[in-house]
Amino acid sequence: MSISGVSYSSAYSAMAGSARLHSPGCSCPMCMPVRVESTPAQVDSQPPAPDLQQGGGGTVKAGKQLSEEQQDQLRKLQARDREVRQHEQAHLAAAGGLAVSGPTYTFQRGPDGVSYAIGGEVNIDTSPGRTPQETLTRAQTIERAALAPKDPSGADRAVAAQARQMAQEAHRAIAQQRSEATGAGGEAVGQAGEAGKRAGSAAGADPGGEQAGNPRQDKARRAYADNSQAETALSLISAYA
Numbered sequence: 001m002s003i004s005g006v007s008y009s010s011a012y013s014a015m016a017g018s019a020r021l022h023s024p025g026c027s028c029p030m031c032m033p034v035r036v037e038s039t040p041a042q043v044d045s046q047p048p049a050p051d052l053q054q055g056g057g058g059t060v061k062a063g064k065q066l067s068e069e070q071q072d073q074l075r076k077l078q079a080r081d082r083e084v085r086q087h088e089q090a091h092l093a094a095a096g097g098l099a100v101s102g103p104t105y106t107f108q109r110g111p112d113g114v115s116y117a118i119g120g121e122v123n124i125d126t127s128p129g130r131t132p133q134e135t136l137t138r139a140q141t142i143e144r145a146a147l148a149p150k151d152p153s154g155a156d157r158a159v160a161a162q163a164r165q166m167a168q169e170a171h172r173a174i175a176q177q178r179s180e181a182t183g184a185g186g187e188a189v190g191q192a193g194e195a196g197k198r199a200g201s202a203a204g205a206d207p208g209g210e211q212a213g214n215p216r217q218d219k220a221r222r223a224y225a226d227n228s229q230a231e232t233a234l235s236l237i238s239a240y241a
Helices: 010-015 068-098 132-146 154-204 215-239
Strands: 002-004 018-020 041-044 053-055 058-061 104-109 115-121
Touching (some): 068 104, 068 115, 068 132, 132 154
Antiparallel strands (some): 002 018, 041 104, 053 058, 104 115
16 A cells, blocks of 8 residues: 655654555565565556366366466465455555545466456555644544554554654644633733723722712612702701791
């Protein structure tokens, strides 16, 4: 399986460029070699048409029965073909929308004239998202795709480790965003509270320096004051009558 992507930032440089996830049995230095002796391999997405005949003595090619050694080679190739196809299909299914192609297989023609898959790859997009949250989601999908087969190769595990690093960077970016948002929100609330206090103090002061209270209480106080002044005037009139 091949993974390709584009550069995003230094935080996600581990996944920039391309990486390769190999099918089981790959003979590269990162994977355990499994050799099957037969004709040279070819790379294609579809195998050539078989050239087979079935006879009473077993599988034959062009009327010639296969030897025991050839039949043993054939069984190994058939087993490898099943294993490789299952491996790549697991990668493809887990990659979901990040897959940009179907599996591409490397074929090797067996002693029966049939081409069998001995390796393969699936291309998926590893570019980060537009936001840290989207990048985190993509990194998690990449890791699942890399480890989807039941027997991930060494290259598969290496790409999964890179995806985990990408996810960690995204987690840190998300935490930083939340911290900055919380700090900005607290500062705004504090400023609003101070402004409210000042506005309340200015609006609550009456001409005599007393604070404004409940409107009904203020009205009652004014009525009481008016009545007191009227009673005082009547008392003065009575005194001088």
